[in-house]
Amino acid sequence: MKIAIPHALLYYYYFPLWDTLFKELGFEVVDTGITNKDILDKGSKAAVSDICAPIKIFTGHVIEGLEKADYVFVPRFARIRKPEYFCPKFMGLPDIIEGTVEGSHGRVISPIINEKNNEDISSPKTYDILTDIFGFSHREIRLALKKAEEVFLRFKNLLHSGLSCDKALESYRTQRWEEDLKRVKKDGEVTIAVLGYVYDVYDSFISMDVIKKLETLNVNIKTFEMVPIDIAYENLKHYRKRLFWTFSNRVLGAGLFYLKDPKVDGIIHVTAFGCGPDAIVGRFLQYESDVAGKPFTTLRVDEHTGEGHMFTRIEAFVDMLKRKKWASFSEVI
């Protein structure tokens, strides 16, 4: 049996877990591949016009997956940490797909991910739906999950040691694992924290490969996945009220962590057009950067963004950081 995992949204974070889980259970896992124009067009056509680009892209990947496989995996993300949630669009994701993609009824596997405090989303209860549909025994699922969790922890470990998500995914696919850590570049002229959700930053179609471009400009990259969840939350302590969305909290917490880090020279916030939580996160990041006195810029991208103007903006920002750094050096000398 073939099951497709759409190459969008939290794929970039949870793929090693789901991939291992389904392979252990004997599925043939179909990866819908890197986003291309065709997938985006399919998604834009099916989805409502006002919805954010990541959801449109996800819809496109689901359509692609339905063509290539028997089933498509569309988990419903409710929460992974109490008392927080996911963005309402994640919570209603299977409903959105049901409403917009024709022929999806009955072919979408959507477990409800509702964990009190478990980032690894590996509670066997969550995947009970696999028992109902395919008749796996609880024991089989538990064993597969155990294996999947081990892989995911190893993957997370790579992230925390400073590997960005796309490179860690590559390590998982090639099974090189820790060897890749040696290749992390640390000798760039400036260090920039690129903050944004995994599906914005690593989707080459949304972010226009911002990370690779920054690396060609000789920049060290920091991202939010490199900050362990506890440290990110530690930095949010002074707020009266936490945000409602776990990943937004992590982005904001990592942002505050990097603002305190003297090695980080500037911050780029990558966000998708029409992203609701980011309207709030961006505002707070901007305010905190002003207070900390570090340069901050927002890259807002959607399905129409042109590559040229993005590159110009990034270059200008990096040039500004480099000059600022040299100016402060010469003052010291």
Add this chain to the structure above:
Amino acid sequence: MKVSFPYMGSAIVYKKLFEFLEHEVIMPPKPTQRTMDLGVKYSPEFACIPLKMVMGTYLEAIEKGAKVLVTSGGHGPCRAGFYGDTHKNILKSLGYDDVELIIFDAPQDNWKAFWRNVQKIRNGVPWPKVISRMYTLYRFVQKLDELEKMVQKIRPYEINKGQTTQVWNEIQEKFDKIKTRKELYKIYEECKKMLLSIPTKEVDEKDKIRVGIVGEIYVVMESSINFGIEEILGNLGVEVERSLYLFEWINDNLVPWAFRPKRFKEIIKKGQRYIKILIGGHAVETVGHIIDFKERGFDGIVHLMPFACLPELVTQSLIPKISKEIDIPILSLPIDEQTGKANMLTRIEAFVDLLRNRKRGRTKEVFVNEFQQHADEERVVVV
């Protein structure tokens, strides 16, 4: 304390609340283009329109001298629950350090903070008085909503255009002066008579068109932001009913779950046919109300949402499917600072025409036949 509050729907209710607690009330002006411009200028670009509008209202209230702003919080996952803190942050960066923003969160999240806020708002008025006055306010809201529902039923059939709206404005002014429960009941009866004395035309039951308005609470309740959609529809001869009235909202949200009206639970249950879990905002309720309106024999639905509203986007994605499955026309209108009135008016008029034709049974085939007949008759004349 000079107290002010965000403007939403019948603002006299909030005004009464603070008057009953013996505050000096600064009535925020009804939102205008200026309010919108002020709000848009200082708010994050991608915040939804209610946040911007409320921001503008705050700034105008502060201009008028307000020192304390009172608002509600929430506990997600819709971003409305974080408005208070965003507003606070913006006010701080604009240099209004002397303005206090009191945010009421759900009491179960933080009892202490909730109690502190209550004590601040209570303003030293003794508890028995507070309870008695709050009961008066509860009835006040109920009576006002009943009158509004009457207005919505009378407006489409009035003979002198605009008379009902005029009477409704008078009613609001009268209600504004109410101090005691006795007065309330007396004025309510007077107002009812006023409404019933409006001359109306007789319309056959099968020619009546009823439209339900559903969607996000702010754009549904606040007429200055939805271009007075109830009035527009009323003037086109359509009876309207909103999914949200303040009185029902109080019953549905401020009363503990076990004591909530059965109706509310049924609506949620109906909504869960399409959206399986509660996803915040009013998404599930919206779907539930669409189904409920259909079951009650309404002819069409207007769905209002702020542009890029998170929960309502889920609803919007489901609307084509719902519309097909339960067979009811639905018009979905996203609203933001760029929305133009003319565009909206055209769409609403076209929608009402569609409903009317549908109701008269003039489906496509019938229409084509009629057209053919006319054409034949004309040809005869020409020959």
